[in-house]
Amino acid sequence: MSARSLAALAAACLFGLGSTTLAFAGPAPEEVERTWTNMVLLLTRHTPTYSPPVASRTYAYLTVAAYEAVAAGSTTLQSLAGQLNGLTEGPRREPGAAYDEAIVVEATMAPVIKAMFENTGPTGQRAFQAQEEKLRAATEEGVAPDIVQRSEAFGAAVAAHILDWAKTDGSPEIVNMGFPTDYKLIPGPAHWVPTSNIVQQQTPLLPSWGKNRPFAMPEGASCPPPPALEYSEDPNSPFYKQAREVYDTKNSLTADQAAIARFWADDPMLSFTPPGHWISIALQLQQKEQMPLDKTVDMLMRVSVAEADAFIGCWQTKYTYDLVRPVTYIRRLIDPKWETLINTPPFPEYTSGHSVSSAAAATVLTAILGDHYAFTDTTGGKDNLPMRQFGSFWEAANQAGISRLYAGIHYRAAIENGLAQGKCIGTYTVNLKTWKSPNA
Amino acid sequence: MRELARGLAVLVLTLAAGLSARAEELVVPTFVDETQSAGVDSTFTGQWQYMVGGGVATFDCNGDGFPDMLLAGGEKPAKFYVNRSTRGGSLSFELAQSGLELDAVTGAYPIDIDSDGIMDVVVLRVGEAVAMRGLGACKFERANERWGFNGGDAWWTAFSATWEHGSEWPTLALGSYIDRTQEIDPWGSCTDNWLERPAASGGGFAAPLPLKPSFCALSMLFTDWNRSGTQSLRISNDREYYTGGSEQLWHVEPGQPPAPYTAKEGWQTLKVWGMGIASADINGDGYPDYFLTSMADSKLQTLAAPPAGDKAVPATFKDVAFPLHAIAQRPYTGGDVRPSTGWHAQFEDVNNDCRPDLFIAKGNVSEMPDFAMKDPDNLLLQGPDGKFVEVGDKAGVASMQIGRGAGLPDFNLDGLPDLVVVNRNHAAQVFRNTTADAGHWLDLDLEQTGANRNAVGAWIEVKAGDFDMRREVTIGGGHASGQASWLHFGLGTMADADVTITWPDGTTSKTFRLAADAFYRIAPGAEPAAWQPG
Numbered sequence: 006m007s008a009r010s011l012a013a014l015a016a017a018c019l020f021g022l023g024s025t026t027l028a029f030a031g032p033a034p035e036e037v038e039r040t041w042t043n044m045v046l047l048l049t050r051h052t053p054t055y056s057p058p059v060a061s062r063t064y065a066y067l068t069v070a071a072y073e074a075v076a077a078g079s080t081t082l083q084s085l086a087g088q089l090n091g092l093t094e095g096p097r098r099e100p101g102a103a104y105d106e107a108i109v110v111e112a113t114m115a116p117v118i119k120a121m122f123e124n125t126g127p128t129g130q131r132a133f134q135a136q137e138e139k140l141r142a143a144t145e146e147g148v149a150p151d152i153v154q155r156s157e158a159f160g161a162a163v164a165a166h167i168l169d170w171a172k173t174d175g176s177p178e179i180v181n182m183g184f185p186t187d188y189k190l191i192p193g194p195a196h197w198v199p200t201s202n203i204v205q206q207q208t209p210l211l212p213s214w215g216k217n218r219p220f221a222m223p224e225g226a227s228c229p230p231p232p233a234l235e236y237s238e239d240p241n242s243p244f245y246k247q248a249r250e251v252y253d254t255k256n257s258l259t260a261d262q263a264a265i266a267r268f269w270a271d272d273p274m275l276s277f278t279p280p281g282h283w284i285s286i287a288l289q290l291q292q293k294e295q296m297p298l299d300k301t302v303d304m305l306m307r308v309s310v311a312e313a314d315a316f317i318g319c320w321q322t323k324y325t326y327d328l329v330r331p332v333t334y335i336r337r338l339i340d341p342k343w344e345t346l347i348n349t350p351p352f353p354e355y356t357s358g359h360s361v362s363s364a365a366a367a368t369v370l371t372a373i374l375g376d377h378y379a380f381t382d383t384t385g386g387k388d389n390l391p392m393r394q395f396g397s398f399w400e401a402a403n404q405a406g407i408s409r410l411y412a413g414i415h416y417r418a419a420i421e422n423g424l425a426q427g428k429c430i431g432t433y434t435v436n437l438k439t440w441k442s443p444n445a
Numbered sequence: 446m447r448e449l450a451r452g453l454a455v456l457v458l459t460l461a462a463g464l465s466a467r468a469e470e471l472v473v474p475t476f477v478d479e480t481q482s483a484g485v486d487s488t489f490t491g492q493w494q495y496m497v498g499g500g501v502a503t504f505d506c507n508g509d510g511f512p513d514m515l516l517a518g519g520e521k522p523a524k525f526y527v528n529r530s531t532r533g534g535s536l537s538f539e540l541a542q543s544g545l546e547l548d549a550v551t552g553a554y555p556i557d558i559d560s561d562g563i564m565d566v567v568v569l570r571v572g573e574a575v576a577m578r579g580l581g582a583c584k585f586e587r588a589n590e591r592w593g594f595n596g597g598d599a600w601w602t603a604f605s606a607t608w609e610h611g612s613e614w615p616t617l618a619l620g621s622y623i624d625r626t627q628e629i630d631p632w633g634s635c636t637d638n639w640l641e642r643p644a645a646s647g648g649g650f651a652a653p654l655p656l657k658p659s660f661c662a663l664s665m666l667f668t669d670w671n672r673s674g675t676q677s678l679r680i681s682n683d684r685e686y687y688t689g690g691s692e693q694l695w696h697v698e699p700g701q702p703p704a705p706y707t708a709k710e711g712w713q714t715l716k717v718w719g720m721g722i723a724s725a726d727i728n729g730d731g732y733p734d735y736f737l738t739s740m741a742d743s744k745l746q747t748l749a750a751p752p753a754g755d756k757a758v759p760a761t762f763k764d765v766a767f768p769l770h771a772i773a774q775r776p777y778t779g780g781d782v783r784p785s786t787g788w789h790a791q792f793e794d795v796n797n798d799c800r801p802d803l804f805i806a807k808g809n810v811s812e813m814p815d816f817a818m819k820d821p822d823n824l825l826l827q828g829p830d831g832k833f834v835e836v837g838d839k840a841g842v843a844s845m846q847i848g849r850g851a852g853l854p855d856f857n858l859d860g861l862p863d864l865v866v867v868n869r870n871h872a873a874q875v876f877r878n879t880t881a882d883a884g885h886w887l888d889l890d891l892e893q894t895g896a897n898r899n900a901v902g903a904w905i906e907v908k909a910g911d912f913d914m915r916r917e918v919t920i921g922g923g924h925a926s927g928q929a930s931w932l933h934f935g936l937g938t939m940a941d942a943d944v945t946i947t948w949p950d951g952t953t954s955k956t957f958r959l960a961a962d963a964f965y966r967i968a969p970g971a972e973p974a975a976w977q978p979g
Contacts (some may be wrong), residue, residue: 023800037822044629047630049631053684053740053816054815055786110859123814124814124815125814126495126810126811127496127810127811127812127813128492128493128623128631128632128685129629129684130491131628132628132629132631135628135629139629170798176447179815180782180783180815181775181782181783181784182741182784182815186782202764202766202767202774203741203742203767203774204741204742204766204767204774204775205742205774205775205784206740256605274684275684275716279619325684387633387688387689388688388689389688389689404834
């Protein structure tokens with residue numbers, strides 16, 4: 006064994022990896038995961054089918070793959086097989102054989118990304134290929150050929166196992182960017198109608214997404230929120246008052262409220278999307294905390310699974326109630342020329358996706374890093390959105406939720422009940438058993 | 446027989462069924478693909494750096510009045526064709542050596558830069574943009590050094606030009622795309638667009654001014670959007686590659702640094718996969734309207750608030766594509782229902798009914814499976830109620846090739862705009878407009894002495910019966926494709942029309958009554974001169 010390998014072995018022990026696991030002086034395996042996850046955020050933004058639900062699904066499969074690949078050789082982590090719905094036991098490592106964790110992570114994540122983004126454009130394909138070549142060269146440098154071969158083969162096997170699992174979740178094929186061409190709108194003033202003149206968006210996004218198989222929660226309806234407010238056009242009704250609150254709030258926004266609305270806008274194709282925003286936060290935390298590999302794969306997997314379940318649960322709710330958006334109601338009954346601050350998303354209102362997904366993320370991150378974990382979020386920096394500071398994950402989640410009222414696209418009930426729904430959904434992910442030792 | 450032909454050519458189209466009681470006859474134009482018989486064989490090809498671009502420049506360079514053309518070849522040298530068509534006859538082109546046969550060409554725009562009466566060409570390339578000086582008889586030579594034109598080193602994808610008031614030389618805007626050295630994270634790497642203004646010393650150009658911020662421009666157009674007498678620079682940007690960007694409108698005022706319009710001036714954030722700009726006054730309000738191509742939904746913008754009194758017109762536009770049925774978000778024929786990808790757009794009255802029609806070149810970026818692979822080009826006819834009706838398939842221009850740039854000059858000078866479309870990795874196509882029952886027409890050419898020979902920035906008003914048409918003389922727009930040929934007006938049933946020119950210096954000509962179905966050259970202070978080919 007070379008001096009480089011010995012040094013790596015010491016590092017492996019320090020990071021809780023199995024005794025037959027090696028790590029070399031190239032990029033650390035957690036750095037490989039961070040690099041690929043960053044690339045996935047970029048691809049999300051630049052792949053037109055990547056609406057928030059679709060993005061959340063990809064993140065979950067990708068990070069579960071990385072988790073399972075690492076857990077298979079870890080002294081600290083245990084497999085999620087039998088815990089996540091439909092996930093069976095995956096490939097095992099050869100007993101006593103040496104593996105390089107960076108190569109394992111690279112070889113696991115690359116094929117999953119390639120499969121999930123096979124529809125991305127020529128620039129995305131070019132970027133993926135360049136990233137893969139660079140990472141592969143960096144991780145394999147100085148590693149014995151038999152270890153390279155074994156590690157790559159194992160990573161590829163885990164990837165194939167996860168991709169096979171993904172095929173069985175009932176997710177619809179994404180055609181027409183997720184807008185069905187044969188959807189019949191539900192008649193009646195309480196129900197959703199298109200909110201823009203974009204021809205493609207005259208039907209709502211992914212109406213069957215709530216029927217997908219969730220990851221950690223039993224089914225899409227496992228965390229039902231209270232029923233949506235009863236529709237009414239009576240100015241004294243709770244429904245009208247909530248619409249009026251949206252109207253009045255948006256019309257008198259402070260500069261900070263407007264900044265908050267834009268910070269959390271997370272529009273698909275113009276950002277990492279809402280689930281990607283929370284993945285971005287997790288990546289920032291991983292770097293800040295200098296998390297080792299086991300904690301890295303655990304945190305990214307938990308945030309991703311919680312996000313994916315949040316979008317399934319939220320979409321199940323959205324198409325149960327099919328509630329009309331504020332802009333439609335307000336223009337009909339209060340002010341025909343009223344404009345929202347940001348574009349109204351093209352799907353029903355109740356519950357708020359931002360609220361559900363942010364609460365789910367806050368739930369798992371709080372469980373990992375604590376109740377009063379202060380952090381700075383720099384996600385929007387490249388888009389000239391100033392960084393924002395938070396005293397806790399729940400402060401961030403609550404702000405993400407209320408940002409949708411400021412933006413004029415959600416009633417308060419969808420936010421408050423959405424946050425509660427997200428907390429419930431996130432708890433299923435918190436309850437996953439990942440550590441072999443409870444004190445890890 | 447004539448009646449039979451008329452019956453075949455004219456389809457009764459009910460416009461906005463259920464919304465309008467009027468059923469109007471629209472003359473559906475007919476086009477014939479004459480690519481092979483015309484002798485045109487050119488393909489725009491290349492790898493990643495040629496996924497955008499693919500333009501064609503159409504202009505007369507030998508003084509016979511027939512538009513010649515330069516077709517971008519991408520990795521292959523561009524091809525130049527001399528127009529050998531005869532009036533009203535089949536299209537005919539002859540491949541010729543002009544000096545314009547550069548490699549790495551993405552697009553080209555004709556412009557008489559030195560105002561010598563001979564058309565020059567700005568050639569956009571992956572690498573250095575090149576200003577080619579016209580020598581006459583369709584010969585050109587490089588003039589970057591002679592004119593102080595800085596061609597830089599970029600992925601050049603857009604161009605427009607204007608003559609600022611008081612300038613002897615044009616102001617050129619060059620639009621660039623991605624930093625092509627960035628492989629892993631090219632997003633957010635948009636390189637600077639440039640403004641090349643006349644040199645203070647007179648003659649040629651000063652050092653380029655970067656237009657910061659730049660957001661990966663795929664089309665630029667100097668246009669007098671508010672009829673102030675000064676053209677502003679409209680830029681359509683590809684949101685795929687910018688961060689924090691949007692569509693742009695720039696002040697370009699003489700003696701002042703360029704400055705983007707702001708929200709306080711009414712300019713609203715719009716983020717599209719901007720690929721092409723077409724401009725025409727489609728609603729008769731006297732102001733130019735803009736069609737912006739994109740992926741899936743395109744935009745058709747009109748001024749949101751009509752001008753009132755002396756108050757400045759807010760730079761606010763509203764999207765009327767959906768209510769006016771100017772929609773092209775997915776294929777209308779061929780069975781592929783995935784979203785479309787639009788590139789070059791251009792308004793021309795192809796059936797001479799006094800209403801601007803809209804051609805859109807379509808084609809997948811490059812094997813993007815979520816978007817249509819069989820994506821027919823569009824031809825949207827504007828009807829009497831202002832709404833558009835798709836007739837691309839009926840007209841014979843529903844090409845399923847991978848469209849990029851295009852032009853609609855009248856190649857055979859029969860008073861009907863013809864069509865050339867550049868396709869990526871497929872042969873370019875030329876179509877002859879053979880519409881049997883088109884209306885009367887008028888083709889005009891503005892000629893000034895001194896600077897700005899072709900009167901860029903002028904407005905032409907043509908009144909024909911109940912129709913009042915206005916057209917701005919511009920250089921730019923489309924997708925990497927420029928056209929400098931006869932300015933075409935359909936006149937419908939009218940045997941003549943009243944024509945008034947507002948010249949770039951703001952002076953207005955007297956109104957001339959001109960007989961239909963003829964060509965006229967018009968100069969300031971002079972009577973229009975009828976012109977005939979040959």
